[in-house]
Amino acid sequence: MREMFPLVAKDALVRRNGRVLVGPIDLQLEGKGTTIVIGPNGAGKTTLLKMLHGIMRMNGGSLDWGCAREEAQRRQAFVFQSPVMMRRSVVDNIAYPLQLAGTARKDARAQAADWAARISLGDALDRPATRLSGGERQKLALARALIRKPDVLFLDEPCASLDGRATREIEDILKQAAAEGTRLIMSTHNMGQAQRLADEVLFVLHGRIHEFSPAAAFFAGPQTSQAQAFLNGDIVE
Amino acid sequence: MSDLLEGMVQAFWLLVTLDSDLVEITLRSLQVTLTALIIASVIALPMAALLSVRRFRMRRATIAVLNALMGLPPVVVGLIVYVFLSRSGPFGVFGLLFTPTAMIIAQVIIIVPLIASIAHQSLRELWSDYHDLLISMNATQVQRIQALLWDGRRALLTAALAGFGRAIGEVGAIMVVGGNIDHATRVLTTAIALETGKGDFAMALGLGFVLIALAIAVNLAIHWLGHTEREGRW
Numbered sequence: 460m461r462e463m464f465p466l467v468a469k470d471a472l473v474r475r476n477g478r479v480l481v482g483p484i485d486l487q488l489e490g491k492g493t494t495i496v497i498g499p500n501g502a503g504k505t506t507l508l509k510m511l512h513g514i515m516r517m518n519g520g521s522l523d524w525g526c527a528r529e530e531a532q533r534r535q536a537f538v539f540q541s542p543v544m545m546r547r548s549v550v551d552n553i554a555y556p557l558q559l560a561g562t563a564r565k566d567a568r569a570q571a572a573d574w575a576a577r578i579s580l581g582d583a584l585d586r587p588a589t590r591l592s593g594g595e596r597q598k599l600a601l602a603r604a605l606i607r608k609p610d611v612l613f614l615d616e617p618c619a620s621l622d623g624r625a626t627r628e629i630e631d632i633l634k635q636a637a638a639e640g641t642r643l644i645m646s647t648h649n650m651g652q653a654q655r656l657a658d659e660v661l662f663v664l665h666g667r668i669h670e671f672s673p674a675a676a677f678f679a680g681p682q683t684s685q686a687q688a689f690l691n692g693d694i695v696e
Numbered sequence: 697m698s699d700l701l702e703g704m705v706q707a708f709w710l711l712v713t714l715d716s717d718l719v720e721i722t723l724r725s726l727q728v729t730l731t732a733l734i735i736a737s738v739i740a741l742p743m744a745a746l747l748s749v750r751r752f753r754m755r756r757a758t759i760a761v762l763n764a765l766m767g768l769p770p771v772v773v774g775l776i777v778y779v780f781l782s783r784s785g786p787f788g789v790f791g792l793l794f795t796p797t798a799m800i801i802a803q804v805i806i807i808v809p810l811i812a813s814i815a816h817q818s819l820r821e822l823w824s825d826y827h828d829l830l831i832s833m834n835a836t837q838v839q840r841i842q843a844l845l846w847d848g849r850r851a852l853l854t855a856a857l858a859g860f861g862r863a864i865g866e867v868g869a870i871m872v873v874g875g876n877i878d879h880a881t882r883v884l885t886t887a888i889a890l891e892t893g894k895g896d897f898a899m900a901l902g903l904g905f906v907l908i909a910l911a912i913a914v915n916l917a918i919h920w921l922g923h924t925e926r927e928g929r930w
């Protein structure tokens with residue numbers, strides 16, 4: 460297996476309806492650690508993550524993984540800001556990515572049941588996923604993304620509607636995944652969580668990468684006044 | 697008025713005594729229509745899924761044609777099938793005209809656009825839900841279609857039932873290509889037309905009741921399916 464990293468974006472740009480949503484962006488991500496993406500609402504975090512994941516068509520520039528594009532695609536997963544529940548049971552939802560990859564249904568469902576237990580949905584296996592609460596959906600989406608053991612996992616505000624306890628559960632799962640070598644790239648509005656998980660911080664503003672630095676340095680004192688204002692909870696100009 | 701009343705009483709008797717003509721005609725109707733429904737579904741449902749997941753150049757045009765075909769007068773479909781199957785037509789050698797097979801062909805042509813169009817409407821919605829997820833997971837084109845067909849199966853069943861309702865009650869095309877031959881191609885609708893013309897209200901009404909019962913059953917099923925879908929059970 461070839462190394463996936465570095466991931467290099469050059470002049471990467473996403474434009475929709477004549478408006479630039481993200482870019483142009485120059486970025487190089489290395490294979491170690493957890494990257495936390497922060498920035499105000501509408502800054503372009505979701506767009507940036509989707510672009511890096513390859514599901515948002517670029518209108519300019521280039522994006523290159525360390526390995527072939529198809530292989531990179533196969534080895535990553537994405538947890539969406541608003542989780543998509545397939546119209547099937549909880550266990551079938553979690554098992555689905557394995558089945559896509561050719562795992563037999565029985566085996567896939569057994570692994571999915573294990574994952575459901577880890578996210579405390581163990582007694583909801585046969586319930587329709589569309590009936591889950593917002594927080595339960597987010598947990599399901601995380602299990603579904605991790606079940607194929609991706610090397611890279613993008614997460615778009617995975618704890619947005621979770622209570623404190625569930626947030627800690629998720630963070631523990633993420634820390635364990637990171638310890639096992641999964642590269643996490645995650646956006647969040649929870650600065651406490653950002654500090655707990657981040658090795659490096661990407662501060663996004665108006666569709667551009669405004670600051671990209673090691674977590675310790677960033678939280679000790681950002682280089683730009685906008686990032687400082689954002690951390691203080693002030694309005695960012 | 698008394699004619700009608702008497703006819704209804706007799707029709708009722710035909711029903712409860714399971715009159716052999718009535719049963720034969722009903723069974724033939726079901727056989728023709730269910731066969732047509734299965735064939736039409738096998739064509740229309742994957743087509744609807746393909747139209748939902750694939751962006752090809754002629755997609756919009758295809759959908760427009762489909763919707764236009766839905767409004768095609770059945771008699772005209774019958775006429776066209778007649779021309780193709782008649783002895784001098786391109787498929788004349790098969791001798792299919794005035795057989796149940798000819799009726800099945802006509803019904804398939806009539807309900808494929810209907811089923812495909814209704815199915816496409818709901819699958820398109822489902823696909824806009826699933827789009828990002830399935831692309832993110834690298835599902836192949838075939839896997840995407842499979843997911844839509846499986847997770848959308850309730851809506852698809854509703855589409856199929858609508859097709860059944862249309863086919864079982866259709867008379868124009870069936871009459872033209874089937875010929876309403878006794879013990880061969882006579883079905884509920886054509887028999888009703890004939891018996892009414894002859895003034896045999898008892899038989900016509902008896903057949904009519906069967907048809908109405910089938911229509912009500914189908915509509916109840918559609919209603920119930922729509923209900924469970926909204927409830928999120930499946």
Ligand SMILES: Nc1ncnc2c1ncn2[C@@H]1O[C@H](COP(=O)(O)OP(=O)(O)OP(=O)(O)O)[C@@H](O)[C@H]1O
Nearest residue numbers: 475476480498499500501502503504505506507540
């Ligand atoms: N498909 C699209 N077409 C047009 N505009 C879009 C599209 N997707 C996003 N946008 C716009 O791009 C901008 C950035 O959106 P994005 O979702 O990336 O922000 P975000 O940083 O994730 O915000 P939030 O913190 O609220 O999730 C927004 O103004 C949004 O309206």
Ligand SMILES: [Mg+2]
Nearest residue numbers: 504505540615
């Ligand atoms: Mg977002």
